[in-house]
Amino acid sequence: MTDAIEATALTKRFGTTQALAGVDLAVREGTVLGVLGPNGAGKTTAVRILATLLKADSGTARIGGFDVAHDAEKVRQMIGLTGQYASVDEDLTGTQNLVLIGQLLDLRTSAAKRRAAELLEWFDLSAAADRRAKTYSGGMRRRLDLAASLVGRPAVIFLDEPTTGLDPAKREDMWDVVRSLVADGSTVLLTTQYLDEADALADEITVIDHGRVIAHDTPEGLKRVVGGQTLTVRPSDIARLDEVTAIVAQVAGSVPEATARGVVSAAVKGDAAMTETVVRLAAAGIAVTELSLHLPSLDEVFFSLTGTRTAETEEVA
Amino acid sequence: MTNAVALDASPRGALPSSPRSTDAVPLSARWRTLRHALALAKRSLIKTARTPEALIDVTLQPVIFLLLFTYVFGGAISGGSQHSYLQYLLPGMLGQTIALAGVALGQNLNADIEKGVFDRFRSLPIARSAPLVGAVLADFMRYLIVCVMTLGFGYLIGFRIQTNVIAMLAAIALSIAFALCFCWISVFVGMIARTSGSVQGIMFLLVLPLSFGSSAFVKASTLPGWLQAFVKVNPLTHLVGAVRGLLVGGPVTDHLLWTFAWMAGLLVVFVPLALRAYRKRA
Numbered sequence: 001m002t003d004a005i006e007a008t009a010l011t012k013r014f015g016t017t018q019a020l021a022g023v024d025l026a027v028r029e030g031t032v033l034g035v036l037g038p039n040g041a042g043k044t045t046a047v048r049i050l051a052t053l054l055k056a057d058s059g060t061a062r063i064g065g066f067d068v069a070h071d072a073e074k075v076r077q078m079i080g081l082t083g084q085y086a087s088v089d090e091d092l093t094g095t096q097n098l099v100l101i102g103q104l105l106d107l108r109t110s111a112a113k114r115r116a117a118e119l120l121e122w123f124d125l126s127a128a129a130d131r132r133a134k135t136y137s138g139g140m141r142r143r144l145d146l147a148a149s150l151v152g153r154p155a156v157i158f159l160d161e162p163t164t165g166l167d168p169a170k171r172e173d174m175w176d177v178v179r180s181l182v183a184d185g186s187t188v189l190l191t192t193q194y195l196d197e198a199d200a201l202a203d204e205i206t207v208i209d210h211g212r213v214i215a216h217d218t219p220e221g222l223k224r225v226v227g228g229q230t231l232t233v234r235p236s237d238i239a240r241l242d243e244v245t246a247i248v249a250q251v252a253g254s255v256p257e258a259t260a261r262g263v264v265s266a267a268v269k270g271d272a273a274m275t276e277t278v279v280r281l282a283a284a285g286i287a288v289t290e291l292s293l294h295l296p297s298l299d300e301v302f303f304s305l306t307g308t309r310t311a312e313t314e315e316v317a
Numbered sequence: 318m319t320n321a322v323a324l325d326a327s328p329r330g331a332l333p334s335s336p337r338s339t340d341a342v343p344l345s346a347r348w349r350t351l352r353h354a355l356a357l358a359k360r361s362l363i364k365t366a367r368t369p370e371a372l373i374d375v376t377l378q379p380v381i382f383l384l385l386f387t388y389v390f391g392g393a394i395s396g397g398s399q400h401s402y403l404q405y406l407l408p409g410m411l412g413q414t415i416a417l418a419g420v421a422l423g424q425n426l427n428a429d430i431e432k433g434v435f436d437r438f439r440s441l442p443i444a445r446s447a448p449l450v451g452a453v454l455a456d457f458m459r460y461l462i463v464c465v466m467t468l469g470f471g472y473l474i475g476f477r478i479q480t481n482v483i484a485m486l487a488a489i490a491l492s493i494a495f496a497l498c499f500c501w502i503s504v505f506v507g508m509i510a511r512t513s514g515s516v517q518g519i520m521f522l523l524v525l526p527l528s529f530g531s532s533a534f535v536k537a538s539t540l541p542g543w544l545q546a547f548v549k550v551n552p553l554t555h556l557v558g559a560v561r562g563l564l565v566g567g568p569v570t571d572h573l574l575w576t577f578a579w580m581a582g583l584l585v586v587f588v589p590l591a592l593r594a595y596r597k598r599a
Contacts, residue, residue: 079440080440181332
């Protein structure tokens with residue numbers, strides 16, 4: 001398979017800030033690359049360069065074989081871009097927003113209207129089609145923005161933090177959309193601050209920080225490096241904490257951390273850990289108020305990869 | 318959860334798959350750009366229609382200024398006859414208002430870029446100039462409103478055209494054409510200014526000396542010599558002079574030629590500058 005997106009040694013400086021310090025990216029056709037990193041890591045800068053909005057200081061990037069600097073026009077015919085801040089026109093209705101994009105993509109007005117209607121329908125926006133985008137909720141605005149980037153059926157789609165600021169239900173919904181894009185044959189480059197999002201959607205993950213790639217792997221490979229999932233159990237009766245600790249220790253095969261607040265958590269490997277814990281807790285007759293299995297946070301990923309916390313955490317701390 | 322399972326579980330079904338190749342409009346590159354610009358102009362007009370308060374500078378402002386100048390300064394300037402001053406003032410007021418009417422264009426473009434709306438346009442396979450040209454074309458409507466309001470309200474308070482309807486239409490056409498060229502300064506400032514508020518500040522600093530340092534409000538012969546030298550080359554002097562000739566009689570040709578020269582000059586200088594600034598602006 002060929003690479004739909006390939007970038008080599010991209011650099012970009014804004015004044016005294018080195019936003020990109022030599023970034024390589026490669027996305028095979030028909031796959032999803034998750035670009036994972038904290039705020040200010042250079043994710044958006046990389047996307048803007050790949051989407052021809054910004055010129056790199058050095059390095060090369062190709063989309064579908066076309067150079068973003070020299071064949072920008074060809075590149076623009078292939079791409080769809082959904083920015084971090086939904087760039088829909090608030091004074092226009094949903095339909096007007098999409099018809100405008102269709103006309104700019106040289107569709108006949110009738111075809112542009114048809115395309116707008118079917119995309120609005122697909123994104124559950126038909127009822128709001130004739131309302132101004134100003135009246136849309138955050139989730140609706142994101143969907144409209146994404147619909148706008150799909151009017152021309154782009155082969156390569158850039159999603160810059162598509163779920164930042166969305167509530168969990170809307171987030172799942174956006175994930176479904178991304179999966180549909182891939183099922184439709186598109187190549188997707190997705191930036192995110194969440195490992196679980198990259199894990200759920202991406203075929204490969206590139207982790208960047210301070211404008212550099214610090215890891216590139218499959219989700220499985222990355223999880224192996226950063227320690228897989230964490231199991232957390234909180235018994236209803238704090239007196240049974242020791243029993244819970246013993247059970248979690250057996251399942252995880254490691255010594256759990258018992259925190260002062262009556263919670264036990266341990267790194268576990270394999271998806272069966274949760275089920276096994278439930279079975280054992282039930283057998284012992286222990287009720288729990290919290291039982292969860294989650295991936296390490298971005299902060300924990302960075303700690304594992306670099307031995308330092310992300311810049312944001314440092315600032316907070 | 319694995320990707321494969323989730324794919325099948327998507328509740329939305331497959332993405333809709335039109336358009337087809339037959340849906341495309343077969344146009345040459347030049348006509349494509351014009352169609353894009355017109356589509357974007359329509360966008361600007363929709364926005365204007367949604368926010369009528371954005372039209373105050375082309376509706377209420379000419380009315381207020383006409384009243385103020387006619388009844389506050391008119392008597393003093395023309396020795397007691399406000400009516401005869403109105404005959405002199407109106408073409409000048411039309412020139413100032415139509416030059417100021419372009420300020421909002423630069424402000425709006427600046428705000429659009431800040432909001433990221435233009436990122437979408439920049440990622441599309443359209444000419445770089447299309448969003449700017451579209452915005453300028455839509456401004457045509459505002460300039461037409463300026464002309465209608467100024468002449469209409471002027472008529473109500475006593476202004477009378479001394480020529481004929483054709484000359485009046487020519488005056489309107491000339492004013493709008495000039496404004497469409499002059500507004501590229503505002504577009505350029507809109508591209509380089511950091512905030513839309515500063516666009517207004519910069520443009521007022523530019524337009525007010527031009528309109529007051531011209532023959533718009535007083536006869537150039539009353540001004541000191543050094544200022545007269547400026548008045549003679551000032552584009553608003555010539556626009557106002559030509560419009561004055563077309564509306565109330567007097568020499569037109571010289572002013573007209575100067576105005577055309579200025580229009581061409583403005584386009585040659587500020588269109589490329591604006592486009593270059595737009596391309597550079599990330």
